Amino acid sequence: MRVAEARAEHAVAPxxxxxxxxxELRVEEAVAVAAHVRxxxxxxxxxxxxxxxxxSLRAWTVEEAPERLVGEIRRAAGEHAExxxxxxGRKVWxxxxxxxxxxxxxxxxxxxxxxxxxxAPSAALIAPGDALINQxxxxxxxxxNTYDRRNMASLAQIQAGLAAPAPSSTSMQGKADRFRGxxxxxxxxxxxxxxxxxxxxxxxxxxxMIARTASLxxxxxxxxxxxxxxxxxxxxxxxxxxxxSFSTPDGGARSLQASLRVPARQLPGxxxxxxxxxxxxxxxxxxxxxxxxxxxxxxxxxxxxxxxARLRTLLAQRTGKIEDVLQVEEEIARVRGEIEQMExxxxxxxxxxxxxSVELKLVEEYAARLSSPAEGTGTKLHNAFVAGVENxxxxxxxxVLFLEEYGPVLVIWGVILGVPAWLVWRRYGRxxxxxx
Amino acid sequence: xxxxxxxxxxxxxRGDQLTDEQLMAAFAGGAGGASADAFQALFHRYRQxxxxxxxxRVADAAQAEELAQETFLAVLKARGRYEATALFRSYLYGIAxxxxxxxxRKALLRAMFTGKMPERGQPADAGVETGLVSGLVLRDAVxxxxxxxxxxxxxxxxxxxxxxxxxxxxxxxVNTVRSRLFRARMxxxxxxxxxxxxxxxxxxxxEHA
Numbered sequence: 001m002r003v004a005e006a007r008a009e010h011a012v013a014p015x016x017x018x019x020x021x022x023x024e025l026r027v028e029e030a031v032a033v034a035a036h037v038r039x040x041x042x043x044x045x046x047x048x049x050x051x052x053x054x055x056s057l058r059a060w061t062v063e064e065a066p067e068r069l070v071g072e073i074r075r076a077a078g079e080h081a082e083x084x085x086x087x088x089g090r091k092v093w094x095x096x097x098x099x100x101x102x103x104x105x106x107x108x109x110x111x112x113x114x115x116x117x118x119x120a121p122s123a124a125l126i127a128p129g130d131a132l133i134n135q136x137x138x139x140x141x142x143x144x145n146t147y148d149r150r151n152m153a154s155l156a157q158i159q160a161g162l163a164a165p166a167p168s169s170t171s172m173q174g175k176a177d178r179f180r181g182x183x184x185x186x187x188x189x190x191x192x193x194x195x196x197x198x199x200x201x202x203x204x205x206x207x208x209m210i211a212r213t214a215s216l217x218x219x220x221x222x223x224x225x226x227x228x229x230x231x232x233x234x235x236x237x238x239x240x241x242x243x244x245s246f247s248t249p250d251g252g253a254r255s256l257q258a259s260l261r262v263p264a265r266q267l268p269g270x271x272x273x274x275x276x277x278x279x280x281x282x283x284x285x286x287x288x289x290x291x292x293x294x295x296x297x298x299x300x301x302x303x304x305x306x307x308x309a310r311l312r313t314l315l316a317q318r319t320g321k322i323e324d325v326l327q328v329e330e331e332i333a334r335v336r337g338e339i340e341q342m343e344x345x346x347x348x349x350x351x352x353x354x355x356x357s358v359e360l361k362l363v364e365e366y367a368a369r370l371s372s373p374a375e376g377t378g379t380k381l382h383n384a385f386v387a388g389v390e391n392x393x394x395x396x397x398x399x400v401l402f403l404e405e406y407g408p409v410l411v412i413w414g415v416i417l418g419v420p421a422w423l424v425w426r427r428y429g430r431x432x433x434x435x436x
Numbered sequence: 437x438x439x440x441x442x443x444x445x446x447x448x449x450r451g452d453q454l455t456d457e458q459l460m461a462a463f464a465g466g467a468g469g470a471s472a473d474a475f476q477a478l479f480h481r482y483r484q485x486x487x488x489x490x491x492x493r494v495a496d497a498a499q500a501e502e503l504a505q506e507t508f509l510a511v512l513k514a515r516g517r518y519e520a521t522a523l524f525r526s527y528l529y530g531i532a533x534x535x536x537x538x539x540x541r542k543a544l545l546r547a548m549f550t551g552k553m554p555e556r557g558q559p560a561d562a563g564v565e566t567g568l569v570s571g572l573v574l575r576d577a578v579x580x581x582x583x584x585x586x587x588x589x590x591x592x593x594x595x596x597x598x599x600x601x602x603x604x605x606x607x608x609x610v611n612t613v614r615s616r617l618f619r620a621r622m623x624x625x626x627x628x629x630x631x632x633x634x635x636x637x638x639x640x641x642x643e644h645a
Contacts, residue, residue, distance in 0.1 A: 015618045022592070024599050024614075053625050057593045060574050065487035069501050073479055073508045424548055431547040 010043065012036045017047050021054075109413075209294050210287040211349075212264055212356035214271060220278035223254045223364045230258070230360070233273040237266040242357075256362040261355040274360060281363070294349055301342045308335045456481065456524035464515040479508060482528060485595065489532050492590060494539065503539055507532045526601040529591070533605050577627040584608075585620035592617060 012033050019025050020033040037043045220226040227246070234240060239262035248254045262270040275283075311332045315325065375383075454462075456478065463474035486507055490500035510531050518527060578586055587606060591597045599617070603610040 015614055018618050018621065019599070019614060022599070049625050050621055053621050053628060054593055056574060056628050057578070057589070057624075060492065060578075060594075062484075062488040062491040063497075065483050065504065066497075066501055069487065069505055070479075070483065072505050073483075074476065076509055076512060427548045428544070431544050 010036070010040065012040075012043065014043075014046060017043055018050055021047060021050055208289055209291045209349075209353045210264075211290050211352040212267060212285070212287045213359070214267070214285040214356065215283070215359040215361075216271065216274055216280065217282035217361040217363065218274065218278045219281050219365055220362050221365060223256050223362055226277045226362050227256055229277055230256075230274070230362070233270060234260065234262075237262055237270040237273070239263065239266065239270060239355075239358075254364040256360075258360045258362075260358040260360055262358055264354055264356045267356040267358075270358065274358070277362065290349055290353065294346070294353075297342060297346050297349065301339065301346065304335055304339045304342065308332060308339065311335065457520060460515075460518055460524045460527075461520060464518050475512065478511075478524070486528065486532055489529065489595060490536065492594060493536055499539075503532075503535055507535050510535065522604075523601065526597065526604050529595055529597065529601070530605050533587075574628070577624055580627065581620050581623060585616055585623070588613060588617045589620050589624065 016025065016029070016033050017037060020030055020037070025033060037047050218226075223246070239260055241258050242261050243259040244256070245258070246254075246256050260270075311328055315328050315332070454477070459474045459478050463471050463478065465471075483504075487500060487504045490503040490507075491497065494500050494503065507528070511528065514531075518524075578589065581589060584606065588602055591602045591605060592599075597605065599610050599613045602617075603613045606613070
């Protein structure tokens with residue numbers, strides 16, 4: 001720096017003196033610089049110093065290259081060898097390892113980071129409960145399935161008591177089978193346990209049995225008139241209202257809500273009439289196929305009736321101890337109860353098929369009135385301010401809640417990931433500093 | 437100038453009258469024995485300089501040897517890519533410099549993971565004492581230069597590359613080489629010359645002003 005300033009007025013820049021010494025100048029430039037250096041004492045001194053630096057540096061010598069190097073290269077040249085394989089292999093391994101490490105880290109880290117993981121234990125606690133419920137349902141089903149068989153088994157027991165002792169059999173099942181044979185011998189005309197193929201008693205069905213439902217929302221001019229019309233429709237179609245409610249809210253449209261039952265055959269006509277009440281806003285129809293359900297019910301009913309008949313025959317024809325007679329009567333009472341329950345169920349089902357259900361909603365067209373004058377600017381500002389304060393509070397609370405919930409996790413991961421990162425960064429910094 | 441002796445001393449066969457570039461052309465273009473001979477000739481010319489190049493830049497002699505070997509292997513491998521427009525010398529040192537950079541990068545990475553700091557400064561033994569400074573001082577002085585400046589001084593003083601060649605190797609403009617080289621040499625002068633001389637220099641400068 002000092003030198004550069006001192007030589008500001010020289011004809012030749014100090015750098016050029018250096019370039020001259022290094023032999024980097026063109027001939028004419030070199031001649032000019034040489035002439036200047038000869039005249040100028042300082043430039044000569046500097047040239048001398050630069051030369052001195054170079055001379056001093058030459059003092060740093062290096063020992064002979066080891067002979068080993070010669071041998072290695074000679075061999076490589078002779079073979080025209082490629083670069084050693086080993087190196088590439090190592091690199092591949094290193095990258096592969098790094099990739100695998102990253103994948104493993106993610107695999108371990110990601111589930112831990114996501115909240116799902118936290119909830120997993122409670123889910124696991126719930127799961128067995130579900131399983132239990134399923135299991136109990138299954139058992140219930142199984143019980144239902146084995147229902148007839150159980151009855152038979154108990155019957156077999158009774159029969160064994162009443163009749164002359166049958167050849168000893170070890171399993172209940174065996175007894176039941178034997179009993180079934182016996183029943184056939186008795187000639188009650190009972191069909192085999194499984195089927196229920198007979199025609200459903202008391203109900204003649206053609207084609208599939210479908211329980212229909214419809215829902216309808218109609219906008220009407222006047223609900224009172226519409227109600228009168230509705231009643232007319234109901235009488236005409238031989239339907240009835242299972243439930244009906246009428247509401248007249250303050251400052252709102254009057255409305256009528258009704259659950260109607262209409263004979264299934266009459267349903268299309270009834271719906272048509274109902275649509276005529278006003279403007280249809282919403283309409284939906286659905287049909288539930290209950291044929292299988294009904295057939296199953298009928299079959300079970302038949303079985304139970306057969307069983308009852310068998311029991312009665314048993315009671316009439318056989319004689320035995322008084323306890324056994326009582327037991328048979330008890331059994332008859334139980335079967336009777338079941339039969340009645342199933343009959344009620346059957347009736348309900350048939351009713352659902354016979355009578356379609358229509359959920360009707362009549363809404364009066366409502367002419368809104370200007371109730372209260374629009375709120376003033378002051379009120380608006382006030383309301384907005386209140387809402388703002390509430391929102392701010394809510395979001396602050398949310399932040400606090402978030403920190404409470406995830407703070408510890410974040411801290412843990414910050415330490416786990418941050419500390420090594422920081423260490424590596426520090427090392428990197430040091431390494432750089434010392435390499436410079 | 438020790439390494440230069442290698443050129444003259446170990447001339448091999450018929451290769452010793454040809455220039456580097458002619459040898460390289462023979463090596464790159466030829467096949468079989470002629471090509472191998474050309475490479476041997478080049479290798480014997482540059483064995484010592486390339487070894488010196490690394491010996492002055494890395495701490496460990498064995499490391500320097502390995503890097504020199506790697507450089508020659510790279511020349512062997514990449515002979516198809518040599519273009520006759522460049523001087524073989526700058527081509528060779530360009531490769532050497534890349535090898536060196538790769539080595540430093542790896543060392544840095546290793547240092548990051550192992551925690552051992554990479555070697556520092558200028559390693560080779562400068563056993564010879566001159567009238568002015570000891571080898572130790574010299575090494576220290578060069579080591580104190582900024583990385584790029586140091587590289588330039590080394591390339592200029594020991595590998596004896598021209599400014600243009602230095603610029604090509606380091607990938608910077610020639611003008612930058614000139615100005616930075618000047619700055620680096622001035623800095624070295626300040627370290628290498630004794631304090632007494634510095635004071636005298638200052639005085640003479642003041643008188644002149």
